[in-house]
Amino acid sequence: MPLHVPPAPAPALRSVLTALGSPTAVREARTPSLRAAQGPARPETPLPLHELVHTAAPAAATKLTGWRFLIRSGERAVAAADTMLTPDGWAFSHFCEGPYITSTERALLHAEALPQAYQPRLLSVPELYMLTLWLHADCTTDGASGPLDPADVLVPLAPAPPGIAAHRPHRATDLLPVLTHRLTPAPLLTSPA
Template identity: 60%
Template sequence: MPLLVPPAPAPALLSVLAALSSPAAVLEIRTPALRTAEGPLDAEHPLPVHVFEPAPVPGGLPHARLTGWRFHIRAGAGVVAAGETVATPDGWVFSRFSEGPYLASTERALRQAETLPTTYQPHLLSVPSLYMLALWLHCRPRTDAATAQPDPSDLLIPLAPAPPGIAAHRVHRLVELAPALSRRLSPPLLGSPA
């Protein structure tokens, strides 16, 4: 089924497009693929980026906090980089361009999600302390991306590289994977082995 991608805030998209049209911004960045890309550059596939926050109570659902938007930057037929924005008190601003394994992994996870029998709203879910990024497939495809919160029917597809013990590109039910992530994020109790 097709994914229902939430619309990105116009200022987020405009900030990435402005950075793409700035020779200084493109030349000063450390993304070789973007510096050497030929042809027009375009921002597509906006995905809201949320940070994973463990459940406030044992056995509860985790929370997700919207922190930015990521756009895939296309040059010709291929994706060469990602353009990221962050929320500030003054609105959405350009943050950085990046490249690396998460680009291809995100594309692969999006293709996987399109083969599922249910329509989902795609998000990126970041677990910074585990160096983990996952495609979060929200079961309520028409939800406002800014207020979306995990639901028991949601799915997660960890992107590669995934942390040890978590299979990349395997579709997980959120309620199965979230407790394992929360346990890894919890500090050990005093007197217990670290």
């Protein structure tokens, strides 16, 4: 089924288009693939970028931290552009490249083949250096809000933390306990007095 990609806020898209049109922004970006891109680069597939705030059941809390646009040149994504919310509204943050770009594209292609419709989002777990494709079951939301739902699917992107398989879809209710365990500090061992 096709994915229901939520529309990005217009100012976020404008800020990315402005950055792509700026030779200085592209030249100074730490993204060799964007600088070397042949032909026009265009932002596509806006994905709301959320951060996992806590993993406590039944509904893990997330917060919207930005929008990520895949930057295409020709037939493939060569980079991504992130935006962030500032006191003045949405603004361009930075360009990035690396394995998460290819991994995101791959996960999106696999998600399109699923029998159920989803709204794609990205979910970051900074403490684990982990990024997942979050397939939200409620396609009617704006992408900026909504907790993880038990019907949601999380697809860890490569590289995934040790012990978590990349590109393997998990129900949110199955993966969250694993993340909770990893995020919970181990008790301090005390020596007998």
